[in-house]
Amino acid sequence: MLNITLKQLRYFEALRLHEHFGRAADACAVTQPALSVQIKELEQTLGLALFERSARHVRLTSFGETVAERVSDILRSIDELSDVARAAEAGLSGRLRVGIIPTIAPYLLPTLIPNLRGAFPDLEGQFRETQTPRLVQELQDGRLDCAIVALPLLEAGIEELPLFEETFLLVRSEREAGTPVPRVEALGRENLLLLEDGHCFRDQAMAFCKVQSSEPREGLDGSSLSTLVQMVGAGIGMTLIPEMAARVEARAAPISLSRFEGRVPGRSIGLVWRKTSPLADQFRELAQVIKTAGLDALDEAECQ
Amino acid sequence: MLNITLKQLRYFEALRLHEHFGRAADACAVTQPALSVQIKELEQTLGLALFERSARHVRLTSFGETVAERVSDILRSIDELSDVARAAEAGLSGRLRVGIIPTIAPYLLPTLIPNLRGAFPDLEGQFRETQTPRLVQELQDGRLDCAIVALPLLEAGIEELPLFEETFLLVRSEREAGTPVPRVEALGRENLLLLEDGHCFRDQAMAFCKVQSSEPREGLDGSSLSTLVQMVGAGIGMTLIPEMAARVEARAAPISLSRFEGRVPGRSIGLVWRKTSPLADQFRELAQVIKTAGLDALDEAECQ
DNA sequence: TGTTTAGCATTAGATTTTCTTATCAAGGTT
DNA sequence: AACCTTGATAAGAAAATCTAATGCTAAACA
Incomplete structure (x- = not known):
């Protein structure tokens, strides 16, 4: 034949x-x-x-x-x-599906998206904002190409590349401005407002503040950083906020922001992808751009 | 590589x-x-x-x-x-470029075209009407696939397949109807109207009529059979016409048609193509259809 | 936490395909 | 008629591709 x-x-x-x-x-x-x-x-x-x-x-x-x-x-x-x-x-091109956790997305994307367009004009970024466990799942299912999350993930089959570190700031009502900043470890006893369950930032904050219970606490869990800050502004309590989000959120409510002294809480943000992905090289390239965008966003947040 | x-x-x-x-x-x-x-x-x-x-x-x-x-x-x-x-x-299909000599085309095509469509629905016939030498040239140049001409051609590299025979009729003015039909050989001395140079039918007619000169004769050469018949109708002379054209042309002028007696002039019409053409088999198929159409056209012409 | 299993990669040798070289055959040309 | 030109054909060489056997890795299992 x-x-x-x-x-x-x-x-x-x-x-x-x-x-x-x-x-x-x-x-x-x-x-x-x-x-x-x-x-x-x-x-x-x-x-x-x-x-x-x-x-x-x-x-x-x-x-x-x-x-x-x-x-x-x-x-x-x-x-x-x-x-x-x-x-x-030649470089990254075509569709790229990127997951981002909600405590990063709103503050990073405004800087990242234009930078990406500049660095990879043929890249069409599709961003999905959701919580880490879901991102990991979608990554493993092949519905995402990579994700920007807080490290470490320690998921089997997932490669992690650190991008930058960000510290957490203390958010208190405006009238507490100037008063001494409590030590992080002491916050557990205060009216500490946290994100609802599922957000990695909730766990990170709890770890630093030595809060044990992971039980939902009526009226003290918010669905977004914005909500938390608004609650603080309304005098309901205090909260932590990632550095990058500080400036944006501070503008929207009567609050005071303070850096911690002594043991400074923070987290590492990284890019993750399936170990099997043939785009690994490209992801490392991509990481450079994200890193720059992240540091830019941090700088901007700093200057408040 | x-x-x-x-x-x-x-x-x-x-x-x-x-x-x-x-x-x-x-x-x-x-x-x-x-x-x-x-x-x-x-x-x-x-x-x-x-x-x-x-x-x-x-x-x-x-x-x-x-x-x-x-x-x-x-x-x-x-x-x-x-x-x-x-x-x-499956059969003949696609574009087929067919050349036909002018003394056949107008009388054969009206029958042939519908027959072709019936026999080979996927065949798109493109017909080119011109004189034999040009048809042969175009055939050899590959600008035609085959041609319907009077045989024999005896061109190197050209295959000939006879389709049918047709006789020539004498065309005289109407008032000569009934008068004895002259012998073909005698026509040379009459006012014999012929097609202009280049038409094979001119040469065929001349051969039968023992006309020697192939010089253009002012006022006695027509560019088409129609013209010749009209001239005969106007009383200018007499002419020969292929059987197949007889009925159509006779209707259009006051003329009389007569069959010859004794040595009857006529010619063989055939399909020709390049010997190298891979379509030879298809041409033989095609010949059947043309033959049938030709005989039909002859029959019709007969019944005048 | 070691063991098993599933599944793609790799290798070596067999097979098939495709190539080159040499030659033929047919048409034109001189 | 001898001679080109040019495409077809044949045989052996080279290259590509296949199978069979095996390796390796990561997930699943126990």
């Missing part, structure tokens, strides 16, 4: 253009019999003559013409495949 | 669908290593990973997805090639 091969189509195209077996063969860098045989096999496979051979001329048959149109389309598509590859090879 | 092959694309497609090397290999009726190697080579050629392999899953990379769309298009086109061939193989 015979099969059409691309080689045959390439030879066919050359013969169509040169109308001469010898010259077409030269153009293909093979000998004339090699080309003759392949053309013959193509004709056998198709069951019809593609060329009319006479001593003087080699000409397409009318069937050959019909085939020729399709063949040049096919060959063009094949060559485009390599082009697509070359373009993609 | 590596090259993309259709085999690689077929394996790629299978792997994309099965997301499993072993099963994809089964589907392609090869062993798993064979498929693995080809996929790897395709990735090497393109310079980028198409699939992400983990212990659990085989998944397209985002680059792989881009490639996949194009690849299925390509494979579809390839399969269509065979379809095109199968359709064409």
Whole structure:
């Protein structure tokens, strides 16, 4: 049983253009019999003559013409495949699905997105904001390409690359501004407002503040940093906030922000991906851009 | 240097669908290593990973997805090639460029065209009406596929297949109706109207009528049979007309038609094509249809 | 926490395909 | 009629591709 091969189509195209077996063969860098045989096999496979051979001329048959149109389309598509590859090879390109935790996304993305466009113009970033466990799941399912989360994850099969560190600031109501900053470890006894369960930032904050219970505490859990800050502004308690979010959130409520002294709480933000992903190299490139964007966002947050 | 092959694309497609090397290999009726190697080579050629392999899953990379769309298009086109061939193989189809001499075309085509459509629905006939030498030239240049001409041509490299014979009738002015029909050989001395130079029918008529001079004779050469008949109707002389044209032309002028007695002039009409044409078999099929149409046209012409 | 299993990669040797070289045959040309 | 030109064919060489056997890694299991 015979099969059409691309080689045959390439030879066919050359013969169509040169109308001469010898010259077409030269153009293909093979000998004339090699080309003759392949053309013959193509004709056998198709069951019809593609060329009319006479001593003087080699000409397409009318069937050959019909085939020729399709063949040049096919060959063009094949060559485009390599082009697509070359373009993609140049750097990150195409669709990239990035997960980001909610305590980073709103503060990082405004800086990151324009930077990404500048660094990888052919990259279409699709951002998904949700909590770490879900991000990990989607990463493992192949629904995300990578994610920006707090390290360490220590998930099997997931590669982690640290991007930057950010500290946590204390958010108190405005009237507490200037009063001494309590030690982090002491916060557990205060009216500490936390994100609702599932947010990694909740766990991180709790760890620092030596809060034991992970029970939901009515009225003290917020669904976003904004909510928490608003609650603090309303005098309900105090909370921690990642450095990066500080400036944005502080503007929106009557609160005071303080750095901790002594043991400073903080976390490491990193880029993670499946160990098996062939994009690893590209992710390292990407990390540079995210890192820069992150540090920029931190700087901006600093200048409040 | 590596090259993309259709085999690689077929394996790629299978792997994309099965997301499993072993099963994809089964589907392609090869062993798993064979498929693995080809996929790897395709990735090497393109310079980028198409699939992400983990212990659990085989998944397209985002680059792989881009490639996949194009690849299925390509494979579809390839399969269509065979379809095109199968359709064409069934019989005459596609464009067919047919030359016809002017003393046949107007009388044969009205019958032939509908018959052709009936016999070969997928055939698109393109008819070119001009004189024999030009038809032969165009045939040899590959600008025509075949031609309907008077035989014999005796051109090197041209195959001839007789279709039917037609006799020539004498056309005289109406008032000569009933008067004895002269012998063909005697016509040379009459006011014999002929087609202008280049028409084979002119030469055929001259041969029968023993006219020697092939010089243009002012006022006695017409550019078409219609013109000649009109001239006869106007009483300018007499002429010969092929049987097939008789009825159509007789209707348009006050003339009388007579059959010759004794040596009856006539000619053989045949289909001709380049000996090298791979369509020879199809032309023989085609000849049957033309023959039938020709005999029909003759019959009709008869019943005047 | 070691063991097993699943599944892709790798290797070596066999097989098939494709190529080159040499030669033929058919049409034109001189 | 001898001679080119040019495509087809044949035989052996080279290259590509396959199978079979095996390795390796990561997940699943016990």
